[in-house]
Amino acid sequence: MSNDPYLVLGVTRDATMSEIKAVYRGLVKKYHPDNYGDSPLSDVATEKMQEVNEAYDSIVSEKKTSSDGSHSGQGYGSYSSTDYNKSYEKSYSKSTGNSSSNYAYIRSLIHSNSLVKAEDELAKVPENIRDAEWHFLKGSLYFARGWVDDATGQFETAFKMNPNNPEYRAVYNRMMYQRQGNYGSGGYGGGSYRGGRGAGGCSGCDMCSSLLCADCCCECMGGDLISCC
Amino acid sequence: MFGYIQPYKPDLRIREFDIYKSIYCGLCKDMGRIYGRISRFFLSYDFTFLTLLSISMTEESRGFEKSMCSFNFMKKKTCLKSCDDLSYSAAVAIIMIDHKIKDDILDYKNYKSYIYKFLNIFIKKSSKKVKENHKFLDDIMCNLMDMQLYCESQKSNSLDFSADSTATAMGLIMENLSNNISQSKVLNRFGYFLGKWVYLIDAIDDIYSDLACKNYNPFLIKFDIRDIKQDRDNLFKLFSYAENTLNLIISQIILSFELLNIIRHKEILDNIIYIGLKNVQKNVIKKRRLVLDVK
Numbered sequence: 001m002s003n004d005p006y007l008v009l010g011v012t013r014d015a016t017m018s019e020i021k022a023v024y025r026g027l028v029k030k031y032h033p034d035n036y037g038d039s040p041l042s043d044v045a046t047e048k049m050q051e052v053n054e055a056y057d058s059i060v061s062e063k064k065t066s067s068d069g070s071h072s073g074q075g076y077g078s079y080s081s082t083d084y085n086k087s088y089e090k091s092y093s094k095s096t097g098n099s100s101s102n103y104a105y106i107r108s109l110i111h112s113n114s115l116v117k118a119e120d121e122l123a124k125v126p127e128n129i130r131d132a133e134w135h136f137l138k139g140s141l142y143f144a145r146g147w148v149d150d151a152t153g154q155f156e157t158a159f160k161m162n163p164n165n166p167e168y169r170a171v172y173n174r175m176m177y178q179r180q181g182n183y184g185s186g187g188y189g190g191g192s193y194r195g196g197r198g199a200g201g202c203s204g205c206d207m208c209s210s211l212l213c214a215d216c217c218c219e220c221m222g223g224d225l226i227s228c229c
Numbered sequence: 230m231f232g233y234i235q236p237y238k239p240d241l242r243i244r245e246f247d248i249y250k251s252i253y254c255g256l257c258k259d260m261g262r263i264y265g266r267i268s269r270f271f272l273s274y275d276f277t278f279l280t281l282l283s284i285s286m287t288e289e290s291r292g293f294e295k296s297m298c299s300f301n302f303m304k305k306k307t308c309l310k311s312c313d314d315l316s317y318s319a320a321v322a323i324i325m326i327d328h329k330i331k332d333d334i335l336d337y338k339n340y341k342s343y344i345y346k347f348l349n350i351f352i353k354k355s356s357k358k359v360k361e362n363h364k365f366l367d368d369i370m371c372n373l374m375d376m377q378l379y380c381e382s383q384k385s386n387s388l389d390f391s392a393d394s395t396a397t398a399m400g401l402i403m404e405n406l407s408n409n410i411s412q413s414k415v416l417n418r419f420g421y422f423l424g425k426w427v428y429l430i431d432a433i434d435d436i437y438s439d440l441a442c443k444n445y446n447p448f449l450i451k452f453d454i455r456d457i458k459q460d461r462d463n464l465f466k467l468f469s470y471a472e473n474t475l476n477l478i479i480s481q482i483i484l485s486f487e488l489l490n491i492i493r494h495k496e497i498l499d500n501i502i503y504i505g506l507k508n509v510q511k512n513v514i515k516k517r518r519l520v521l522d523v524k
Contacts, residue, residue: 030487039481041418044411044488146396146421147389148481149474178480179473181507 005055005062020059027052037171038144040113103133110140132161136168152179230329230431231273233513234423236497237504245497247307251293252284253277255309260319261299262311264355268323269299271352275427276322278501283314283406285494320359321402324366327356328374336444366402373398381445388474391447392428399424412490419485426478426506433471434513437520461521468518475510482506 031049036042109118139154159172215225292310333345360367376394403420439446452467454460
C-alpha cells in the first residue's frame, strides 16, 4: 500500500479541512473494532484504523504548518485502538469476575482464534450448569467461525437468560440490527453506495426534529400536534 | 447454484456496464480458447465477478481489445485481454460446474438426471484438464464433495452447518487472488460468507423442487415442512427467517469487503456487493413467496 496520506484517506490534495474530517469520520466508523468483534479480521481492521489515523494526523499537521495554525487542530481527536482494547479488557474482567475462571480462559482462546480448543473446553462444561455466559461464549465461537445464524441463536439465549448484561445486549442488538438488513454496527448509517445514505437514513433525531417542526407549523395555523409543547 | 452474484444494472453507469460486459466477453473467449467451444455455454455471472475482483486487486492494469464474438459474427466486441486472472476464473468455472453437474446427477432421480449425465459428457474433458493444471482446485473440490455428502447425510437443521462446505471452498478459491497474507485472510472470510450466501439463496430458490423430490434442504428440516398446503404458515415463517439470515450474511460480506484493498473498478464492485446481492435476494424470495399466495 502507498504511504501517501491523501491516497489512504481517498481525498484530493486541495480538499478542505472539513471535507477531510468528514471522510476521516466515515472511515473511523467503517473500521471501528465494534463492527468486527471476535471476527478473525479484527486485527486487519485495527491495522487499517492505524493507517487512517496516521494519514489523518500527518495531513492535519501538514495543513497546520501551511496555514499558520488557523485550524484548531484535530477536533474529532484521532481514535486510538489501544483505548478500545483497554476498555474491552475491562469489560472482560467485569463480566467474568463472578463466574468460574475457566470462562475467562475460553474467552482468551476465542479471542486468539484457537477455536477447536475453545469448543472442547465449552463442551466440558456440564449441561446443567450452562449459564448465560456459556451461551454467549458459544455464540462468540460460532461467530468467529463464520456460523452467524447459529451464533444469533446462542446470543439470543444468553440475552434472555441475563437481559441486564450490557455486553450480551449490545451484541444481540447488533445481530438483530444486521438481520433487518442494516449494515455495520448499530448507529452506523450503513454501507453507502455512491455516497447515498443506505437503509436507516432516518435517525431518531431526524424523527423528533420533524415532529417538532410539524408541531410548530400546526401551532402557526392555530392547531396543535404535540399538546405538551 | 449459479448466477446469483450480479450487479444491479439500472444503477450501473454505462462505462461501468461496458467494463463489466467486456470482462464477461473476455472470460467467454478465454474459456473457449482453453477448454473448447462448448465450455462457453457454462459461463455465468459469478465467475465474471471473480475475474472482476481479481483484476481490481492487481497492481498493474489489464488491457482490453476489440475482437470477434462467436455468438454474433456481425459485431466486434471489447474484451478483456487474456491474462492470469481470466484463466484462473475459467478454471474455477469449469471445476465448479463439473461439481454442480455431479451433485445434480445424485440429487435428481427422475428424467433430469439423464440431462445432467448428458451434460457431464461435455464437461468431463475440460475438468480433467483443470485437474491436471490446477491441482489445489481439484483438492478443494474433492474435499467439498465429501463434506457435502457428509453434511447431507447428517440431515442437520443448522443452516450454517449445511452451508459450511460450499462456503469453505469459496473461501479457499478467493484466498488465492492475493499474495499478501492479510489480504488473503480477508479474501478467505469474504469468500466464505459469499459462498454461504450463494448456498442458502440457492436452497431457497430450490425449496419447492426439493420438497417435491424429497431432497435435503436445511430450511425444510429447520421448519419441519412436509407439504406445501399443510405447512403454509410455516413456509411464510421460513421465508422471513431466511431473509433475516441472508441479510446478516450480507452484512458480514460487506464488513470483509470493506477491508479489501481495491485499486480499480470499485464502483462496479460496490454496486454488486451493496445493492446487487440484496436485489437478487429480494427477487428470489419474492418469487417463492408468490407461489404461496396463489395456493
